[in-house]
Amino acid sequence: MRALVAVAKKNIDIASFFTTTNSVVNHVGASCKRRDALRAQLQEELVIAFENDCLITGRGLHQETSLKRACDTRWSSHYGTIVSIISMFSSVIHVLQMIIDDNPNDSGGEANKIQREMLTFQFVFHLFLMKAILGLTNDVSRALQKKDQEIVNAMALVKSCKEKIHWMKNNGFDALVEEVSSFCDKHHIDVPNIDEAFVLPGRSMRNAPIKTNRHHYRVELFIYVIDEQLTELDDRFNEVNTELLICLACLSPNDSFVGFNKQKLLRLAQFYPQDFSDEDLLALDDQLELYIHYVSSSSDFSDLQEIGDLAKKLVETRMHRAFNYVYLLITLALVLPVATASVERAFSVMNIIKGPLRNKMGDQWLSDSLLVYVEKDVFDCIENEAIMLRFQNMKPRCGQL
Template identity: 65%
Template sequence: MDGAFFSLLVDESRDVSIKEQMAVVFRYVDKSGDVIERFVGIQHVSDTTSNSLKEAIDTLFSREELSISMVRGQGYDGASNMKGEFNGLKTQILRENPCAYYIHCFAHQLQLALVAVTKGNADIATFFTSCNSLVNIVGASCKRRDMLRDQLQEDIMEALEKDTLPTGRGLNQETCLKRPGDTRWNSHYGTLLSIISMFKSVVKVLKLIIEDGSTDNIGEANRSLRDIQSFEFVFHLFFMRSILGVTNDLSQALQRKDQDIGNAMALVKDCKDQLQHMRENAFEALLDQVSSFCGKHDIEVPNMDDAYVAQWRSHRKAPRITHLHHYRVDIFIQIIEWQLAELNHRFSEVNTELLLCLACLSPDDSFRAFDKQKLLRFAEFYPQDFTPRDLLALEDQLGIYIHHMRTRSDFSQLKGIGSLARKMVEKGLHKTFNYVYLLLTLALTLPVATASVERAFFAMNIVKGPLRNRMGDQWLSDSLLVYIEKDVFICIDNDSIMQRFQNMKTCRGQL
């Protein structure tokens, strides 16, 4: 890191031997202006209280000869031991370094927003329960998976003969229903896509299971068949595919290592705008798409002007509403409004003064967001890096900086503060406008998501598996470091490694 300030990303998880391990990742800006996230190591903790985590971090910093005064950001999930206002890890670090600002993982907030919406509506919750049941029934055994593959192959061959299916490299390959993950609600997006693309084959497999009659879950298969061959299921299927499709792009973008906080804020706003546009303009197109799909698969489409009564409600007490009102108001509009409300609630921190000031660094649209007073206020958040004298110099420099940037064609098409920092280093302007570049590095150092830490836990399950469950903590940490940071260690040739081991102690033979 060459003495640069950095942000701290921390999370904890159990390894295969049921030991609580804390993974640590540092985020900083290198000499080229690129955002770097590096795995530092695994630290064993006796428990997950904030005091234990703080002691483990202090031990790590002492071993690596680092100072907590160089920390400029903290990134954790929403656990109380992490973000607690009175004695959480965030608060303990802020007591030692007030400039180590905490950012709640954006990807985790998106996950919470999706979970809250899907569990808040009985119809949508029932729909996802039906999807999980369908995946479990069809994928319960190798025999049923083979049945699905065979049916899919027959349907593809039939479609190719009728010339109704596009062909090309990578298309129409063998696949199966995708099982959704428990820790990433957005993984349900892939499940919905696979159900839509394999709907005809899934229906045939369910019918074969029912006709076979020799399985214990024939009743579940019959219920799933009735569920998926209903207009209500198809409407929910296409509607939630649209919702998760919008948030899936945001989720993937937030998990990039080089994602900066300014661009992440813009992506969240774009997601909200897309949902709002969908609420106002997309219902008729969705209804046409669902009706067309139902007609293709011989599913009855109800008259939208007929009265709708939910199955779980009493016919006498049920409100007199039409199918159109139910699907448009009770499902379509309500779910989108709940999603928008959850996103506004979960991402309320993007409206904080610090991040609003940070957004003025954006070079988009020829630096349209530039605001001199807000950037001066942003610098005031870091008194350790900007003395009163530095603030005066920054004020003078900002006027020259913005005039220079707006007159140069090579800076007019930049997107995001990350590209601005790289371009300034490339042109040598990071030395000319040193105070502005310092603001950029502080902004880029702020963490966006803890995806890098979570990837370390996936690697931990590979390095320390059931057959190597007695690995010591230091050995595990060192092995993970080499495994995860391959690009750093790939430059070390084998001869150097062998020579190092040769020099460690006397060997019988030359390595």
């Protein structure tokens, strides 16, 4: 998701749009007073809608919420920001007007600038365009973040996502314009004639290039942004990468090795010609038959969930020596997904551990701190008394820890 947002920002209009959305969230959520005003206004609008019988009611609906802040280290956060702005659009405009009325200074001027940008057809078009694109990729993003992700299902989602974006490119522009126009009418925003000449705000028609609104919004925005998304998805999930990941899934011990497929595992080994010679592939072919019979019938391997657990169990039972080729394939598979969500989170942790107050931290101390923070589930199982006893025994100390 983060990569797709970065690709979309190659278009200067979309980059400006995301800058505006960040300003909206920062300005409206700058203080408790403004956040409380936003909640109060939203609640008031819900009451009015309920009294006019325009509100769908039900358990879990219309919970108290706020504007979601986008963050480059959290996948799907940009989609959440866009959805929250759409759902609370009129409330946000009301709070911005309150800031303008109460603060005739720089804060009010900034609020006025943001409000004027939001109350334009161009901003609303960007809003719904990115909602449509990121909405299609949101499920894929969430699937790829799961530790217990099913690679085959994730790749199927990627394929469906690309097909849906292709369909949207060819058939979705008119529906998007209609949705944007309806939203603009609801919030009293001027809607330009889609077939009239496009004029960039702040420039005269004399110096503007001759093009229609349809050309600008369809070709320069809609098709351009979608093509960039498709290119990024194709680069990251090409046929080779997809086949590699699907073959990798056949090693999973989940559900008693239900995903095992000998031909795909042999194909996976062929991706590593320096580790598997032709003779090794023939030996692996024979070894896989005995391997799957052994692990599927052994109680030691019945409750395993991940490939890492399988590697540990093979070492514990010393079967990694008997199934040396299979174990080599497993170790290669373990270092393959170097860009998973878990790795992304590990890199994000560096900003927490090595902050402004600890910016002179050495590499070894940083590495040790990261290990403790990332593997917190493991270290939570260690009692504090055991840690203090270990430090106490490292060298003589003046007092007992």
